Amino acid sequence: MASKKLTEICLQRGIIYPDAEIYEEMSGFYDYGSIGTKILKKWKDEWRKFFLTKDNFHEVTTTNIMPEPVFRASGHLSHFMDPVVECSKCGNKERADQILEQELDENFEGKTPEELTKIIEEHNIKCSSCGGELKEVGNFNLMFSVDVGSNKQHKAYLRPETAQGPFTAFKREYRANRKQLPLGLAVIGRAYRNEINPRKQVLRTREFNQAELQIFFDKKHLNDRQAFPEIEFKVKPVDSKEQTATPQELVNSLNLPEKYIYWMAKEVKFMKKLGLEDIRFRELSDEEKSFYNKHHWDLEAFMPGFNDYEEIAAVHYRTNRDLKLHAEESGQNLTIASGDYYPHVIEVTFGIDRNVYALLDNALQSEDDRTWLSLDPLVAPYDAAVFPLIQKKSLPKKAKRVKKMLEKKGFSVTYDPKDSIGRRYARTDEIGVPFAITIDFDTLEDDSVTIRERDSTKQIREDIKDLPKILRQLKHRKKLEEVGKVI
Numbered sequence: 001m002a003s004k005k006l007t008e009i010c011l012q013r014g015i016i017y018p019d020a021e022i023y024e025e026m027s028g029f030y031d032y033g034s035i036g037t038k039i040l041k042k043w044k045d046e047w048r049k050f051f052l053t054k055d056n057f058h059e060v061t062t063t064n065i066m067p068e069p070v071f072r073a074s075g076h077l078s079h080f081m082d083p084v085v086e087c088s089k090c091g092n093k094e095r096a097d098q099i100l101e102q103e104l105d106e107n108f109e110g111k112t113p114e115e116l117t118k119i120i121e122e123h124n125i126k127c128s129s130c131g132g133e134l135k136e137v138g139n140f141n142l143m144f145s146v147d148v149g150s151n152k153q154h155k156a157y158l159r160p161e162t163a164q165g166p167f168t169a170f171k172r173e174y175r176a177n178r179k180q181l182p183l184g185l186a187v188i189g190r191a192y193r194n195e196i197n198p199r200k201q202v203l204r205t206r207e208f209n210q211a212e213l214q215i216f217f218d219k220k221h222l223n224d225r226q227a228f229p230e231i232e233f234k235v236k237p238v239d240s241k242e243q244t245a246t247p248q249e250l251v252n253s254l255n256l257p258e259k260y261i262y263w264m265a266k267e268v269k270f271m272k273k274l275g276l277e278d279i280r281f282r283e284l285s286d287e288e289k290s291f292y293n294k295h296h297w298d299l300e301a302f303m304p305g306f307n308d309y310e311e312i313a314a315v316h317y318r319t320n321r322d323l324k325l326h327a328e329e330s331g332q333n334l335t336i337a338s339g340d341y342y343p344h345v346i347e348v349t350f351g352i353d354r355n356v357y358a359l360l361d362n363a364l365q366s367e368d369d370r371t372w373l374s375l376d377p378l379v380a381p382y383d384a385a386v387f388p389l390i391q392k393k394s395l396p397k398k399a400k401r402v403k404k405m406l407e408k409k410g411f412s413v414t415y416d417p418k419d420s421i422g423r424r425y426a427r428t429d430e431i432g433v434p435f436a437i438t439i440d441f442d443t444l445e446d447d448s449v450t451i452r453e454r455d456s457t458k459q460i461r462e463d464i465k466d467l468p469k470i471l472r473q474l475k476h477r478k479k480l481e482e483v484g485k486v487i
């Protein structure tokens with residue numbers, strides 16, 4: 001179960017809520033509200049800044065609907081299936097591996113329908129809604145199909161991952177970018193999966209946001225020495241116990257290419273930058289791995305609301321499989337001219353909604369009757385709030401001027417003149433605004449304001465003209481005590 005308090009805040013404060021909720025619920029679809037969209041945008045901005053500043057790494061914008069041959073080639077048409085079992089009495093359809101997981105408390109992901117049918121029979125598992133007999137386990141393709149054209153000339157699908165766009169566009173982008181490798185092609189966009197059982201808030205939905213980076217490179221550089229970031233992180237290999245190590249130590253202890261470990265380390269660094277600390281990489285077993293991967297490790301974040309680690313990103317070594325299969329299916333030559341070979345691909349992939357949710361879930365704090373989101377300033381919906389102490393004299397006018405001045409300097413600022421100052425603090429605390437600036441009667445005398453920090457509720461008093469400098473320092477994690485005198 002998701003945290004009840006967080007769900008409440010998400011609904012009431014315009015962060016995340018079910019789509020079209022004035023109608024009967026169609027589960028697995030969520031909207032980001034006015035505040036949620038600001039957080040989402042900041043996350044994407046940070047992702048772009050972090051991953052797309054390398055030479056020859058670019059963002060492309062590809063379509064959501066792609067023709068059937070793309071997915072015949074990629075393997076999604078035949079492999080992108082979940083095992084589904086139907087009740088012979090009430091017709092209820094459920095994911096076979098999930099019923100078994102609930103009943104037997106073991107992981108059955110990746111088992112074939114035949115294996116699952118056998119286990120259901122052995123343990124005499126019944127329909128979870130009516131207790132009726134279950135039929136044989138079948139396969140259910142997770143892609144949404146679309147008929148294109150008035151005469152349904154083309155069979156197409158909503159993309160189940162953003163990755164295929166960069167693969168089909170590879171040759172053109174390779175030429176457009178002066179035929180150089182490595183070439184990074186990123187897509188930030190939506191993907192669609194017709195999940196049998198959407199659940200866990202935005203962790204498993206039918207329409208979701210992904211940020212995926214496909215890195216095309218010459219295989220001979222797979223084990224080149226890498227300039228690893230100085231960092232250590234937890235890893236859980238399939239066949240040994242959890243360990244904490246630096247990237248260099250992992251080169252020696254895990255049987256993984258250096259380039260692959262480099263991108264694991266980069267993902268960890270990005271998460272830590274945004275304030276997620278309790279994370280680990282988990283290796284997937286051969287049964288769990290996606291069908292297109294040679295190496296597949298998920299990055300999991302601990303989520304207090306679920307009291308468990310949940311997958312939020314991954315690094316995939318897709319080899320040259322996708323390009324080779326697209327070349328065969330399309331009849332086009334997708335090798336690169338100079339070497340007459342297919343580049344290999346490492347995919348750096350993020351479920352954006354899961355990342356945003358992990359940040360919110362880990363940020364949720366309460367103390368007595370106070371609740372707040374301790375979001376890192378980099379992903380907070382606003383950099384600061386500006387309040388006139390009361391709606392009298394020229395306080396509101398002065399406050400609006402301060403807001404304008406800060407916005408001109410590039411800060412995002414919210415303004416609120418209504419209610420008591422305490423209630424206004426409470427409201428911005430709940431959406432994670434890290435600093436609140438209050439204009440009071442002293443301000444009219446000496447042009448100074450109070451700056452209140454969300455987490456500690458401590459305050460300093462500073463000149464208006466120093467606000468941009470101070471906010472910038474605070475945003476980059478300077479402590480309140482370091483920039484001013486606490487009052």
Ligand SMILES: [Zn+2]
Pocket residue numbers: 087088089090091092127128129130131132
């Ligand atoms: Zn039933």
